[in-house]
Amino acid sequence: MRFSTFLVQTDEKFLVDHGMTKGGMSLIDEARAASIYRDMGPATEMSGGSAANTIVGIANFGARAAYVGKVKDDQIGNLYSHDIRAAGVAFETASAKDGPATGCSYILVTPDGERTMNTYLGAAQDLTPDDIDASQIAASQIIYLEGYLWDPKSAKEAFVKAASIAHGGRPPGSR
Numbered sequence: 058m059r060f061s062t063f064l065v066q067t068d069e070k071f072l073v074d075h076g077m078t079k080g081g082m083s084l085i086d087e088a089r090a091a092s093i094y095r096d097m098g099p100a101t102e103m104s105g106g107s108a109a110n111t112i113v114g115i116a117n118f119g120a121r122a123a124y125v126g127k128v129k130d131d132q133i134g135n136l137y138s139h140d141i142r143a144a145g146v147a148f149e150t151a152s153a154k155d156g157p158a159t160g161c162s163y164i165l166v167t168p169d170g171e172r173t174m175n176t177y178l179g180a181a182q183d184l185t186p187d188d189i190d191a192s193q194i195a196a197s198q199i200i201y202l203e204g205y206l207w208d209p210k211s212a213k214e215a216f217v218k219a220a221s222i223a224h225g226g227r228p229p230g231s232r
Contacts, residue, residue, distance in 0.1 A: 061133045062105040065097045067165045072173055079167065082174040090177035093163050104140035105162070108203040116145040123147040123193055125219070129180040134159035150188050153180045182209040186218045194222040 072079050075093065085093075109124065116122040124141055128134030130152040137159060141148045160179030166172050184206060194200060200223045206212040 061137060061159065061161045062103050063094070063097070063100040063161060063163045064103070065100045065163060065165050067098060067167060069167055071097070072165065072167070077165070077173050077175065079173055080171050082176065085175050085177050087157060087177060087179065089175070090158075090161055090163070090179075093175055094161075097163065097165070100163075102136075104137045106160075106203075107205070108201060109141060111201060112146055113141065113144045121147075123149075123197070125150050125184070125188060125190070125193075125215075127153060127180045127182075127184040127188060128159040129153045129156065131159055133161060134180065147193075149190065149193075150184075153183055156180060156183050176205075178205065178209075181206060182212055184209075184212040184215045186211070186215045189215050189218045189222070191222050194219050197223065 069079070071077075075096070077083070106126075109126065112122045112124045122145070124146050126148070127150060128137050134152050138148060138152065157179045158177075160177050160181045162174060162176040164172050164174050200219055202216045202219065207216065
């Protein structure tokens with residue numbers, strides 16, 4: 058995913074007060090993300106997300122790596138863009154000027170080490186087929202598509218386009 062992760066030490070009361078299921082993962086909207094951010098304690102912020110972490114790991118092993126994902130031209134999006142490029146990953150997707158904020162995930166850790174995740178997908182959901190660089194996909198040996206973005210219509214269309222290009226222009230599943 059393409060978002061910032063906020064790692065927060067918290068207590069059970071915070072989870073209860075915010076209606077969170079300890080150890081769970083919830084997809085949240087922007088208003089809920091703002092509410093959690095407002096009420097949480099100090100955090101460690103880092104860029105992350107499952108697909109981003111995977112591609113950075115691949116780059117760290119010395120492979121050439123590129124990433125396609127949507128962030129907004131906001132503080133978190135600019136930090137994210139910097140961090141993934143600094144990790145040696147090509148990231149050329151244009152930032153959104155309008156629409157939802159860059160996504161974020163609040164990972165709340167209680168004293169017993171249990172983590173409770175609240176993830177706002179944000180601008181990532183607005184990935185479109187126009188964000189897919191056909192020549193970049195065609196030149197790739199492997200593409201990795203993240204399941205969190207299979208449901209939003211435009212992101213799904215972008216994934217289908219990328220898969221089709223990766224399969225030599227054939228629709229996925231055809232021979």
